[in-house]
Amino acid sequence: MIRDEGNGSGLRSRRSVLAATGGLVGTTAAGCLGSDGTSVNVLAAGSLAHTFEDHVGPAFEDETGVEIHGEYYGANAVMRMVEDRTKHPDVIVSADSTLLRDRLYGEFTDWDVEFATNSVGIGYNEETTFGRGLENGEPWHELMLATEAGDVSIGDPDLDPLGYRAVQAFGLAENEYEIEGLRDELLELVYQEPEEPQMMAGVESGSRAAAVVYHNMAVDHDMPFLEFPDAYNFAEPELADHYATVEFTTDEEGYTAEGRPVLYNATVNDEADDPDAGHDLVQFLADESDLLVEAGLTVGDSLPRPEGDLPEAINV
Structure with missing residues (x-):
């Protein structure tokens, strides 16, 4: 089955940013993630760059007044940057839920929320x-x-x-x-x-x-x-x-x-500068399934799905 789908031409300016940065998107400089009280800093899988920059980010800012500052890399690289503390994100998002749990549980978090799938x-x-x-x-x-x-x-x-x-x-x-x-x-x-x-x-x-x-x-x-x-x-x-x-x-x-099904999950870093904003973003990802589907992801009946010791601020 061939699917030829799109969401319009409004992504052109974002694409030029992606092409120019080669995997880094957002207004923060590489390695300089830090909270200023009006933003939440996200380190996420590269396949979600447009999803966050063009869909989740604007909608989250409209609802909360908080801007998403994102950097996007391969999820293995994301985990390594967190483990090495070369990046200091509030929210960590993986394209492989098991990978995040294997690498970060125990030292950086003990919970996550699966919020979407992909093919x-x-x-x-x-x-x-x-x-x-x-x-x-x-x-x-x-x-x-x-x-x-x-x-x-x-x-x-x-x-x-x-x-x-x-x-x-x-x-x-x-x-x-x-x-x-x-x-x-x-x-x-x-x-x-x-x-x-x-x-x-x-x-x-x-x-x-x-x-x-x-x-x-x-x-x-x-x-x-x-x-x-x-x-x-x-x-x-x-x-x-x-x-x-x-x-x-x-x-x-x-x-x-x-080999395992594609499952995106998100958590808040135990070392986050702004854990409250981080919790708000994870809750937003859990609540806004229509927005994620519009961005080309899939949200089945079993999602969102929590794992681990969920904080009281998250209601899934």
Whole structure:
């Protein structure tokens, strides 16, 4: 199924900011997150950059008068920055709920709220040979095997759950289609992009034909999107056991991530400068499901869902 969805052309100025900063968005300088009483500082997964800058941020400020200052990186990098204290956010948001719990529970938090899901697929430029093939219904994996090296990008799997989910999707597709060696052949061809927003910029400019991305990222950029089948799109909680048949271990930290459904979660740092504003933002994410759906995310009946020792300020 090919989905070609978007939310208008009003994101162009935001896109130029993303392209210029290469993963850092917001009005704070890198490494200088600090509360001034009228803002809440967020360190979040890169796939949520447009969601926060164009949807959540303006709506939250309208409701509370508090501005969101955000920085956006691969979620593995986000966890490392918190652990190393190179960043000092009020709110931490992950694209992999288990990753946040594995890395931050005990020292930086003991609770979180899952607030949205997503699906994995291919965002593509329809003016390329690869894109035209998808438009004609040709199998994505056959088209990808015929591309030149670097024509298709994935996130860096050592930095970003989107990256290791791409690797895992290739492995599940290999099993699904019974094509021995498909995963490794695809990994030889794709470019691993360390700056998640640059994946979209490359496809938009035509310098790359496609990228393995989340659905909301394609929506953000008015980009055609081929959603992977349920067997490897990581969007179906009932397929959790199936997704878990593949895993990826990062080189730098040796963290092993099993395949699992995409689940975004948020928590407030125990070391937050403004925990009250942080709690307000997490509550806002839990309450504003329509806003998140508008941004291209999915909010199923089971969400929002709390985990751990929830503070009294959060009502989920």
